[in-house]
Amino acid sequence: MASNTSSQLSAARPKLGDWIFERTGWKGLTYPVPAHANTIWYLLGGISFVGFLILFGTGIYMAQFYNAQPANAQQSVVYLITGVPLGDLIRSIHFWTAQIVTVTVLLHFLRILWTAAYKKPRELNWYIGLGLLVVTFGAVYTGSVLKFDQEGLEAMEHAKETGELVGALGSFFTSEFSRSAALLTRLFTVHISILPLVFALLIGAHIYLINQNGISPKPTLDTTAHSTKGEGTSRFDIHLRSMLGYGLILFAAVMLLALILPAPIGHPGVAGTEISKPWWMFIWLFPAESALGVKALIIAPAILGLLLVLVPIIDRSPYLSPLRRKGILIVAGVILLLIILGGVVAAFQTVTNHLGM
Amino acid sequence: MKMNLISGLLIALLVGLLSASVVLAHGVPTITVQPEAAAPGSQIIVTGSDMEDGEVFEIALEGMSGTVQLGEATAKPEGDEAGFTVNFTLPTDLAAGSYVVHGTTDDGGSATSDLTIAASSEQTNTQPMEASAEPLALDRSKSPLAIGSVIVLALISAGLGVGLVRWRE
Numbered sequence: 035m036a037s038n039t040s041s042q043l044s045a046a047r048p049k050l051g052d053w054i055f056e057r058t059g060w061k062g063l064t065y066p067v068p069a070h071a072n073t074i075w076y077l078l079g080g081i082s083f084v085g086f087l088i089l090f091g092t093g094i095y096m097a098q099f100y101n102a103q104p105a106n107a108q109q110s111v112v113y114l115i116t117g118v119p120l121g122d123l124i125r126s127i128h129f130w131t132a133q134i135v136t137v138t139v140l141l142h143f144l145r146i147l148w149t150a151a152y153k154k155p156r157e158l159n160w161y162i163g164l165g166l167l168v169v170t171f172g173a174v175y176t177g178s179v180l181k182f183d184q185e186g187l188e189a190m191e192h193a194k195e196t197g198e199l200v201g202a203l204g205s206f207f208t209s210e211f212s213r214s215a216a217l218l219t220r221l222f223t224v225h226i227s228i229l230p231l232v233f234a235l236l237i238g239a240h241i242y243l244i245n246q247n248g249i250s251p252k253p254t255l256d257t258t259a260h261s262t263k264g265e266g267t268s269r270f271d272i273h274l275r276s277m278l279g280y281g282l283i284l285f286a287a288v289m290l291l292a293l294i295l296p297a298p299i300g301h302p303g304v305a306g307t308e309i310s311k312p313w314w315m316f317i318w319l320f321p322a323e324s325a326l327g328v329k330a331l332i333i334a335p336a337i338l339g340l341l342l343v344l345v346p347i348i349d350r351s352p353y354l355s356p357l358r359r360k361g362i363l364i365v366a367g368v369i370l371l372l373i374i375l376g377g378v379v380a381a382f383q384t385v386t387n388h389l390g391m
Numbered sequence: 392m393k394m395n396l397i398s399g400l401l402i403a404l405l406v407g408l409l410s411a412s413v414v415l416a417h418g419v420p421t422i423t424v425q426p427e428a429a430a431p432g433s434q435i436i437v438t439g440s441d442m443e444d445g446e447v448f449e450i451a452l453e454g455m456s457g458t459v460q461l462g463e464a465t466a467k468p469e470g471d472e473a474g475f476t477v478n479f480t481l482p483t484d485l486a487a488g489s490y491v492v493h494g495t496t497d498d499g500g501s502a503t504s505d506l507t508i509a510a511s512s513e514q515t516n517t518q519p520m521e522a523s524a525e526p527l528a529l530d531r532s533k534s535p536l537a538i539g540s541v542i543v544l545a546l547i548s549a550g551l552g553v554g555l556v557r558w559r560e
Binding site for chain 1: 419421423424425427428438440453454455488489490491492493501503504505507509521522523524525526527529530531533537538541542544545546548549551552553554555556557558
């Protein structure tokens with residue numbers, strides 16, 4: 035009798051899970067997804083997203099201590115490292131997360147290219163993804179300038195000169211653009227408000243379109259591009275759980291990296307000299323810059339960007355299998371090889387002054 | 392219709408690239424200022440490069456409060472290009488803030504560089520510095536408690552992560 039009453043009571047009392055489900059609609063996230071969506075190759079975008087969340091959190095903390103005036107910027111970073119509680123650790127977590135997120139974003143991009151996830155009905159999401167790629171590189175670039183050591187200053191001077199080369203389109207990067215705020219201050223604004231806002235808009239649209247079209251099908255020999263919405267033997271909440279799991283592993287890795295290899299900071303920058311090389315994600319441009327001057331920083335990314343825009347327009351067959359898309363993958367492979375080769379050549383090149391070339 | 396759209400897109404992109412390359416065909420004079428932050432009344436060194444021999448630049452300091460003429464600089468041959476290095480003394484009554492050092496020629500040539508005017512000389516680097524790409528040597532040691540906490544947190548995070556990844560229904 036007592037047992038009956040107890041079970042009636044527990045049946046009447048809603049479980050915590052039900053309480054949450056009722057109020058958040060979490061059960062709405064249990065829709066079917068293909069099982070391959072839970073493999074790491076199809077989770078790279080989600081892992082990058084978790085990385086961005088870590089970047090936002092650590093970035094907000096650092097912004098409380100950063101001084102975006104050219105006279106004080108590098109010194110404020112030194113203070114963040116030496117005088118702010120957990121400042122060195124938080125900055126190093128931010129630094130390493132940015133490095134790893136760049137890798138995961140690039141791998142995600144290569145997976146999309148390999149599995150032809152840009153084909154109908156996913157062309158629009160390909161372009162949104164390209165926008166997110168630009169935002170990622172923009173955030174890495176502006177972040178590298180903000181420390182305003184020699185490396186940061188040189189990166190900013192390159193942007194100034196390329197800005198001057200493209201005329202009105204690049205006027206934002208010139209000193210004449212604003213009399214009241216230095217370029218460094220404006221790049222800080224770009225880093226902490228404009229790029230995160232653009233990221234939020236694009237990632238919202240990206241996730242919405244993935245939800246609308248479903249995850250791209252597994253590219254077996256005869257698979258053709260189609261929507262997978264509502265198909266699959268797994269569930270989206272399992273996909274989210276895997277994404278969070280890998281995100282936590284990423285967080286653990288960046289914490290340990292931050293402890294072992296703190297993010298570097300150099301001496302205050304001296305204008306008019308060029309003695310450092312760009313970060314690894316931009317270093318492939320270095321040989322072209324040595325040959326053509328800073329104009330290479332516009333020409334090479336413009337050509338690459340144009341080719342990426344053309345991908346869904348050129349590759350219009352319905353097949354997803356790499357074996358049926360050898361042509362476009364060979365071209366992509368050659369370009370990737372050239373980029374890697376550019377990086378290798380740059381590693382052996384001596385630094386010369388490109389500014390003013 | 393589709394082909395027209397694609398052709399239009401391609402033409403627009405090509406025109407964009409072409410116009411960029413037309414702009415790129417011209418050289419750009421540049422100026423740099425040392426130090427980047429200076430106190431009112433102190434000296435700055437303005438260096439110009441990638442200019443034509445004999446080109447005369449009017450150097451002005453532009454800020455929110457107005458424009459201050461600093462003087463003239465004439466480009467002289469330096470290797471393949473021409474340039475100048477000129478010292479200017481800043482006015483003593485300059486307000487602290489961000490300024491632009493602007494060099495202009497009569498025929499429309501222009502080059503700029505940022506300059507921060509600090510409230511006091513303590514906030515500036517008045518001595519020209521030697522550029523260095525070496526990392527700054529700072530004491531970055533952490534307390535055993537901080538190291539231990541981070542390792543424990545990392546292990547918990549990794550353990551939870553592996554658990555979530557392996558958890559299948």
